Amino acid sequence: MGHDASAGSGSGGMVGTIVGARPVHDRGGNVKQMRKKHSAISIVNYWATWEKREKKSPPWGDWDWNEPACMAGGWWDQSCDMKSTNAQRWASSGLEKCHVTPCYLTQDDDISNMVLMCHGCHSDQPDSLDARVTYDYMRQRSIWDCLGAQGERAQMLQKLLEA
Ligand SMILES: [Zn+2]
DSSP states (O other): OOOOTTTTOOSSSSOOOOOOOOEEETSSSOOEOOTTTSSSHHHHHHHHHHHHHHOOOTTTOOOOOOOOOOOOOEEEEEEGGSSSSSSHHTTOOOOOOEEEOOOHHHHHOOOGGEEEEEHHHHHOOOSSHHHHHHHHHHOOOOOOTTTTTHHHHHHHHHHHHHH
């Protein structure tokens, strides 16, 4: 008895500030570029932590967070190997930040909905509300699919293998 029911009610002085990515709209009113919020290395760190916690490979298959490469087909840009830190290497990898389920439909811009893919794999990515569809797609990609059929890297590798 006598307990002050008001004790503990918010008097911390913090005005509730909601921090989040505000969708950017193009002239047609479509949401674009909601992905600025996450850096490449923050996405890598999220999945590296996920892998350690879950003790298994991420949903798209094997990868190496120390080796910047398309998480789908595995293409990499050797020029990024020149950088000294892993963050710089991922940032200069030429990989695109991709939503697993399309952000314009789900508004899900959480880092758990982000992966890094090359331009070709990102372009061909299915627009599915089911993340498993995207992960299945990523697992099926090979380096030959990376950067698209006309990808310079794929062509170069093809020549090397044919030589
Ligand atoms: Zn790729």
